[in-house]
Amino acid sequence: MDGDGRAVVIRIVVSRALSVYRRSKNPDSEDWFGLGADKVLATLGILIITTYIVKAMYKKWQNYRARRRVENEGDERDERNRDNLIKRIVGTLQERDHECPICLGEANFPVLTNCGHVFCCSCIIRYWKQSKTIFDPCDCAYCRCTFNKLLPIRWPTPGASDEIDEQFQKNNVDLEDYNKRFSTEKPRLESILFQVKKFIRKNWIDIVRILVLPVCSVIYVCLSAEPKHPDEVLEFFDNLFLTILLFAALIRWLRNYLAERRGVQ
Ligand SMILES: [Zn+2]
Ligand SMILES: [Zn+2]
Structure with missing residues (x-):
């Protein structure tokens, strides 16, 4: 069952436990669960919640440890990777033509991710909407890095033809939408x-x-x-x-x- 389903089951158990407990405290109503059922249900509810919390905390702790380990080991490698990334981005920006790894054609309205890979604007936006919800940043279709910014490179100048103008408009809206959602430089509000x-x-x-x-x-x-x-x-x-x-x-x-x-x- 998915996350929402599990959340619903937990809430039903807790609410049932509470309602039976309340009923058993009220002498006017019949306790149709029989003697002691309230305590059993309440205990069960508390047990489930505790397990849930402990599990969540354990997972958080594991994630934290994994992150720390990667950070410690990766400092030197990070520096090397950063150097490589900068070199790659500079190289990409100097190239005149780019191939889009999604449609395998020459990139149309090319955009550069902050992991240094180039796609057609429409290809990578479609890929993002298909692979993630609009609330989560996209993973690069080439290297799987999560990227939070898209940079337009050498887009055709508007005014050449109606078709280009139209594509320019559409791609620009998509690009701005993506950057507004995930780029860290977004306004506070x-x-x-x-x-x-x-x-x-x-x-x-x-x-x-x-x-x-x-x-x-x-x-x-x-x-x-x-x-x-x-x-x-x-x-x-x-x-x-x-x-x-x-x-x-x-x-x-x-x-x-x-x-x-x-x-x-
Ligand atoms: Zn493409
Ligand atoms: Zn990439």
Whole structure:
């Protein structure tokens, strides 16, 4: 199951555990899970969360160690690589014609990545949109380095023909869009907006549960004829939302599984 699917399952377990626990504390309602189920579920929930946190921390720590090792070993090699990269970029800039490694033709509206490789602007932008989401920088189609800047080199001057003007416009928009997203020289406000977008994209399930569902519950309580406690309505909405997400995750998982099976055969 993918990341979203796992997040939904964890949230369902936690919310079930909490709701059973709350019910068992309320003498008026029947505890339909039987004696002690609340404690079992709560323990299970805590266990799962702890495992999740420990696993995430362990992974972070491993990444950190790997990075440190690479940094220590690679200082000298880095310097050599940097020298090579500069030489390559200077060499590339002096050449008159460039071959695009994606379409294997002469690069049309050539762009230089900061790993020193040249592509057609439209080829590398298409490759980026196909291989990554628009929130993640592209890996070079030639050397797999992640690059965060595209430089236009020797583009045809606009005004030669309508067709060139049109291509110039389109490529320029794509190029600026890419550099605005990933180049570190972007203005502060845009970088903040980008971080906010990234945060929302990562945590949208909880944002909906904390901000949107309570508002829906209050509206529902105000509009409905029979008096209901907002807590109850919120719990209902929350369960409904998580169940829908669970089904969506299951369908995604099943589709990927079938696609993989078909790929193997
Ligand atoms: Zn190309
Ligand atoms: Zn490259």
